[in-house]
Amino acid sequence: MTHTWLPPAEYIATLPRATAYACLYFTDTRGRPFQLRATQASELWQWPGGNMDPGETPWETALRECREETGMVFSGEPRLLGAHFTSDRGQDWPANHIGFIFDGGELTDEQIAGVVLDPAEHSAYRVRSLDEWEREMSPRGFRRLVAVDRARRAGTTIYLEAADAS
Template sequence: MANGWMPPEEYVRTLPKQTGYACLYFTDEHGNPLQLRSVHAEHAEVWQWPGGNLDAGETPWAAAVRECREETGLDFRGEPRLLLTHFVTPRATWPCPHVGFVFDGGTLTARELAAITLDPAEHGEWAVRSPEAWRDDMDDSTYRRLAAAVEARRTGVAGYLETLNRSGD
């Protein structure tokens, strides 16, 4: 190792490891966010957007579209429009940093919402509510993410959010 230089394959082993997730943020025709109720609430957020973890070699956009199709039956064909990048520090239930990409899925019509077919192994119901009405069903960090996505959609400027977990959270 001359002058502090390492071969890339060696250097990469020294870097922190992290996982990623991607999802689509949809609203109804009144601007109310769509969320899916997880059947795994003891291990995950109770209410979630269609999305999930990236598979090996998968891009965030591909993961968001794939997960949306798997979880809702909706075959999203829009263009990628990033609303929010979300960085989550390690926590007791997830031992490494987690980076999220929230993409704008646009507006769903009443007909499109009625066509949602949930994967019962993942979600038990879906709902659309005003952002304020979601507040009572979400913890503070999850609601901050919702509020950041709402603001990004409103302003047209992608946001960045950090969720800093304390040890043992």
């Protein structure tokens, strides 16, 4: 096979498109996951996070989005819990989507009570046990929640694909 050198801009144009998001996974002090109820999203319940802005790192994105969506300023160290890949989803989202899920640690009752939501993005926040979340979430969203929670408890990092948990 013959390879022809292309200038970087031309070569990049031949590669698959992708967007990226980053978020923080929190629990309360009893280990129950904290999630936000989205006003407009395919997955109703989600973690504080969102799409990366130009020039941002995944960690910077997670911190910014957490602050914007909850009013919380997270000052912990970056600890990656998981990476999430969703392939091209057709006309509605003609690009791959890559996610970085960071460990936000435990929130105290006072921190949870101090959450200030952006009503344009989220209408509520909840802390629930996994059994309770299972009744409120889509099956794929719940599988992702369980996988991330399990990784956090085990001190490991996971890799998920859309078929696993998109």
